[in-house]
Amino acid sequence: MARIQFESVRKQYPNGYTALENLNLEIADKEFLVLLGPSGCGKSTTLNMIAGLEDVTDGNLRFDTEVMNTVPPHKRDVAMVFQSYALYPHKTVYDNIAFGLKMRKFAKAEIDRRVRDAARRLEIEPLLERRPDQLSGGQRQRVALGRAMVRQPQVFLMDEPLSNLDAALRISMRAEIKQLHQAMQTTFVYVTHDQAEALTLADRIVVMRGGVVQQIGSPDAIYERPSNMFVASFLGNPPINFLKGRLGQTPSGLVFRNGSTALTLPPQAAQKLAFYDGREVVLGIRAEDVAEEGGAAGDACLSGRILSVLPVGSDQFLELEVAEAKLFFRVGKECRYREGEQARLAINLNRLHVFDPDTTDNLLWA
Amino acid sequence: MNKLIPGQRALLFIGSLLFSLYVLAPIGWLVSSSLQSEAEITSVPPHWVPEAPTAQNFRAIFQATDEKVTYETRKQGDTATGGFIPSTAANLLPSMKNSFIVALAVVVLNLLVSVPAAYALAKIRFIGRTTSIYFMLSTRVIPDIALVVPFFLFVQKLGLMDNLLSLVITYLAITVPFSVFILTGYFESLPDELDKAARVDGCSRLQTLVLVFLPLALPSLVAVVLFTFLTSWNEFLLALMFTQTPASQTMPIVVASFTSDFNISFSFINAAGVLAIVPPVLIAIVFERYIVSGLTAGAVKG
């Protein structure tokens, strides 16, 4: 069916700017793949290449085994949903949805069947005779989905389709898109800069930055075992805390030191990091991997001055100043902390990440 | 700057009045003169409003082909001034027909040439895009005068003299750059993602243009049609060169020929003038909104 392969694909513009550097990616049939990264990382470019809206400078793009480099978009079997929905303003909702089928010369009866079927599924049947400017944002998004759905394409492409919706709608639409994927049993390629979205929807995530793939893996893998500092910081809210320091071998084990802070690393980690004895490293601590001090050993705690306490509904964010670095942690509402106080937080040492300060690679999960 | 204070209101009113007068007075005088007989028109000081309005001038134009111009009918006007209706009066209406045919042909061809070009310039990124834009703009810089000599020789050689076709092609060159300019600006204002959606939906570039962009570009298309029509209708110099015989002359040529003949009745000339300006004036008044938006679109983008 639809296996998409990028073989050493490079994308360079005439002015010299390289959007994608040596992309090697294989998208499995029926999977939900998310391209995640900040603006300018090349995720939209990659999506556009699958659609045929941008061409390949170097390398090959294959659908199954067929090389698609020179095939124009209207000859490919892909459907696309855009950030701005891109509905045809002069057509009714019905005609908008039916347009792709009309272009591909489907029989009128078949078109009608598919359009009404999709409209029913998306609950937009009463809107079929309206025009886009009479619809709300959420309704337009459904029409855009419908337009792509009826094509029953090999690949479903989505370019930040939820960015223009308000927060509540975004959450509910995510669930719908996930359901759509289950129902359609087709390959979905989804572009977003929102890490929460990626974590919710994806079977696999491709994290990109500056035209280079940082890591490919399941949401769990990417979150739990980020391959470098960028990936670690991009996923997770609030972002992971980084603390520079030096590793030193002591009788009690490998210790991370930064000023007055000293943390003893667990044995499995110490094993992998033995080579780094005496060298500078960067420690990565996720905001949620802390707890109140409650009897934890001194070498498993961070202490510092509380700079601010921000309540956020069910939790609190704690801004802790540790050795001149400002770290953010998430603690439960019941914890009582006050600004200006000194505090000690227990760290879950088993969930620490250690990075090489120069290559930014994750030393524990290489 | 939008609140109206009483003093401002009066100022606006006076200003509007003055400017309306500035524009309408000469035209009003033209119309008034066309309705006066030769005797009345030669009064000193002039009768601002015709005291004895007559339609004889217009009649002369419309019936010129029926009435034979003889020595007697020539002296219809005041014998003192010797003004008379020229035998070439018969040419005015046919020349307007010629003008109309040419203008229509130019509009159609212009659209056929400009619309695809504008779409390509606006939505397709291709090698040579900037060059094409500069090329197109620079052709409009050439004054018509510079085209006179080579055109004349060429048209003669090709035997297209007195052929309306030569006018049509020439006018195309004059009107296409401006049309492309306006249309490109408008197409650019339409979202890129619409273009992408259409192409992914299965449209070739041509289908995208015709099925998606054209319907959305109606306002600017109207503006282009208007400008092209008016430019063709009004053009004088090139028509002067290419049309020697009355059969092929366009309206401006015939009108100009009236003015250069000192023996023609003044009231008749004015009547001819009125007829000549009726189509453009109607267009201006009816399509004011499109014209202004077309001009401003050009100005805003440029």
Place this chain on the structure above:
Amino acid sequence: MKTPDGATLAADEAPFSPAGAAPARQPRRAWLRPPSSAYDQRSAMLFLAPMIAVLMAVAVFPVLYSFWLSLFDLKLTRPHRVPFVWFDNYLKVFQDPLFWESVLRSVNFTVMSVLAIMVIATLMALLLNQEFRGRRVLSAILLIPWAIPYVANGLMWKWIYDSGYGALNGLLLQLGFIDKYLVMLGDTDKTLGLITNAFVWKEVPLATILLLVTLKSVRPDLYSAAKVDGANVWQRFLHITLPSLVPGFALVVIYEAMMAIRHFDLFFVLTEGGPADASHVVAWQVYVETFRKLAFGTGAALAYIMALATFVLAWFVIRATSRKL
């Protein structure tokens, strides 16, 4: 697959949003326009082909051909002998005192026209810039001079200027400015001025609309800021309105100057270059050389000189225009 991206990430570079909201919408990179695929390139070429063909044939080629012609002593009165004379035609033109006189007249005409147009059009634009009932009506009326052909314009004014029965004479007489009819177009002192008036009358609408656009492009929030800063109406005009208007203003000036230099129609209808060469401008000279004297070589040279002068002027316009393309 993982690749090092070679950059070190400091703690403060990480994005942070305490409320958990997504980062602000990413700005679109306008310059990130892709080149086309081969299909796109083909389509673009096809779509542009008619336009390029038309322009090549009817604009580019004639210009080149006319330059070629200007290097010959081509007289249609003597069509069989056409010697190649290099730049002789140009030299003859430049050495002809009549040519320079006509240049002076063209310049005279242009300067007078542009001044009058700018003054009137600015006032009109200021008026139309206000919101008031009937503005659309005024706008439609304003378009009339723009829409009518120049020959009709010429015809109209010729009658108004008529020395024997014209409206201008009649008006002046009735208002008591004169006690008998004056010679108008026939009076060499008045000729150019009267033609200018006719030209200005027809050009004002377009200039007004262009200036109106410029006026409207002044950002209203600048006015608000100035008001808060304590500027009065005059100061706001001086420091905000005026500077924002200058580029649009300049564009209109250059455009109208271009139109004035190459204008022909009115000169044909009103005075045919007379009387006694009072309105014999360069554009008229081209016509005379080409169609009256049938000296095509000289005519071409003259046309070329005019074209070059206009081109230089237009170069400024293109520079200002292309910044926004």
